[in-house]
Amino acid sequence: MNxxxxxxxxxxxAVETVCGRHGNTPSELIEILHDLQDMLGYVPESALPVLAKKLNLSRAEVHGVVSFYHDFRHNPAGRVTVKICSAEACQSMGALPLIEEFCRRNGVTMGETKGDGSLTVEPVYCLGNCALSPAAEVNGRPMARVDAAKLDAAVKEALV
Ligand code: FES
Known part of the structure; x- marks a missing residue:
């Protein structure tokens, strides 16, 4: 549904289904949110009060979790999602200028989706591929020692 x-x-x-899958257990909120995002492609703001009611939590508790974790998307993702690691090892290998260049070339802002819905760029903090940094993922496909040109090519390929 992206x-x-x-x-x-x-x-x-969707809330009904994912909460049911987790037995309406409030302590499983993070897993529930992940499942909801898998199902809808994002975690809609309007789902938060429904979730809170279903799990018997306050809206503030649910909102706090959603806004604390970078994993949760507040809007539908583009056709291609690029995650570029900006944790320490990748930073030492130029991740921050890479992010800047990639975003500039593609006319998109980190954490947002391009106006035409083609591309979403998301921050991520360590992809477990530190030895081959800077690391990235394009639609879940891991990429190592990336540069802006490699990312551009992978995005182009994913859009075909
Ligand atoms: S710091 Fe980037 S993959 Fe670990």
């Missing part, structure tokens, strides 16, 4: 906003009934149905 690229599209879910309707209110789709959101309610």
């Amino acid at each position: 690229e599209e906003r879910a309707s209110a009934s789709e959101i309610e149905g």
Whole structure:
């Protein structure tokens, strides 16, 4: 369901399903949010009160978790999602200028989706590939020792 906003009934149905899968257990909120994002492509703001009610948590508790973790997307992702690591090892190998260059070349801001819905760039803090930094992922496919040109080519390929 990526690229599209879910309707209110789709959101309610998805919340019902994922909460049910986890036995409506409040301590499984993070796993529930991941499942919801897998199902809808993002975690809609309007799902938060529904989740809070279902799990018997306050809205503030649910909101706090969603905003604390970088993993949760607040809007539908583009057709291609690029994650570029900006943790220490990757930073030492030029990740920050790489992010800047890649975003500039593609007319997108880190953490956002391009206006035409083609590309989302997300921050990530260590992909477990530090020895081959800077590391990235393009639609979940790991890439090592990347530069802006390699990322551009991978995005182009993923858009075909
Ligand atoms: S610091 Fe970037 S992959 Fe570990």
